[in-house]
Amino acid sequence: MAQERSKAEQDLRVIRSLMERATVYRAISAPAALVAGFLSVFAAAAIYLNDQTSLGINRPVQGRAFAAIWLIVLVMAVATNAFFIWREAKKDGRPFISAGMKLSLRAIAPNLLIPAAVTVWFLVSGYKGAAEQQLVVVWIAFYGLALLSTGFFAPHSLVCLGWAFLLTALALPALRNAVGDLPANLPHIAMGITFGLYHLIYAVCTWPRKRADEIEQFAVE
Amino acid sequence: MFDYQKLDKIIHEKWRLAIMALLASRRIWSFQELKAELKMSDGNLITHMRTLHKQGLVSVTKEFRGRPQTTYALTAKGRSAFREHINALEEIVKQWKP
Numbered sequence: 539m540a541q542e543r544s545k546a547e548q549d550l551r552v553i554r555s556l557m558e559r560a561t562v563y564r565a566i567s568a569p570a571a572l573v574a575g576f577l578s579v580f581a582a583a584a585i586y587l588n589d590q591t592s593l594g595i596n597r598p599v600q601g602r603a604f605a606a607i608w609l610i611v612l613v614m615a616v617a618t619n620a621f622f623i624w625r626e627a628k629k630d631g632r633p634f635i636s637a638g639m640k641l642s643l644r645a646i647a648p649n650l651l652i653p654a655a656v657t658v659w660f661l662v663s664g665y666k667g668a669a670e671q672q673l674v675v676v677w678i679a680f681y682g683l684a685l686l687s688t689g690f691f692a693p694h695s696l697v698c699l700g701w702a703f704l705l706t707a708l709a710l711p712a713l714r715n716a717v718g719d720l721p722a723n724l725p726h727i728a729m730g731i732t733f734g735l736y737h738l739i740y741a742v743c744t745w746p747r748k749r750a751d752e753i754e755q756f757a758v759e
Numbered sequence: 760m761f762d763y764q765k766l767d768k769i770i771h772e773k774w775r776l777a778i779m780a781l782l783a784s785r786r787i788w789s790f791q792e793l794k795a796e797l798k799m800s801d802g803n804l805i806t807h808m809r810t811l812h813k814q815g816l817v818s819v820t821k822e823f824r825g826r827p828q829t830t831y832a833l834t835a836k837g838r839s840a841f842r843e844h845i846n847a848l849e850e851i852v853k854q855w856k857p
Contacts, residue, residue: 543852543854549776550845553777557784560781561784
């Protein structure tokens with residue numbers, strides 16, 4: 539009798555794990571987050587060094603150059619993420635554009651409209667008003683919202699990452715009010731911390747580890 | 760006393776139970792997706808899918824999207840049988856709780 543109960547419990551656990559795993563979609567893979575994190579830290583550090591010393595282009599990186607550098611980082615990070623998702627799908631014999639990806643894109647897309655519009659505005663005329671900090675707050679806030687919008691089917695770690703971005707975006711204007719005279723290169727530092735450091739922490743926390751989980755044990759039995 | 764006749768013999772087999780769990784989690788699954796998720800061989804998966812299909816628990820659709828693709832879904836009978844099976848398992852666990 540105890541055996542029957544133990545078998546029933548195990549069956550229920552396996553069913554739950556399978557159903558949860560099948561409905562979870564990780565929109566950002568750990569290796570992609572690692573690459574995005576390094577790219578962002580590298581970009582932020584390079585800009586910081588350029589602005590603090592006379593090395594580099596001999597003038598501070600601001601205005602359109604600021605937006606252009608971070609857009610290049612974005613394109614490289616998105617391409618890297620797509621590559622890793624494609625490679626994982628190919629390895630498992632799944633379609634690249636899976637049901638999970640479609641669901642994810644549908645959830646994320648509306649959150650990208652405002653940052654896209656604000657970026658276009660910044661590139662056309664906003665850069666004249668030195669609005670880098672506002673642009674950065676919009677990018678960080680809406681990236682956080684985009685991640686949170688996948689919360690119904692995303693793993694907990696991705697939701698935590700979304701909250702970290704959103705809370706940082708909220709803190710930046712408050713910090714400006716509290717401290718008053720913030721360094722001119724704050725936008726770069728904020729980008730380095732959020733898109734760089736946060737992604738690196740996410741990558742370390744979610745890096746795939748080899749361990750025999752319950753489903754694998756079930757398959758071997 | 761729990762009536763073990765309530766356990767569906769077709770679904771109670773471990774691989775078919777796993778297949779039913781996946782099919783219950785999402786509307787449509789392709790053969791390749793099921794195979795990758797459960798790490799089963801082609802032959803093993805085909806055998807179990809045939810059994811489930813014969814019992815009317817699973818529907819099969821064969822399409823040509825650049826290449827032949829077979830997709831599976833739970834039928835209404837399959838969904839209800841799976842739900843009853845889960846209830847039966849829960850009943851066993853509740854009944855023998857120390």
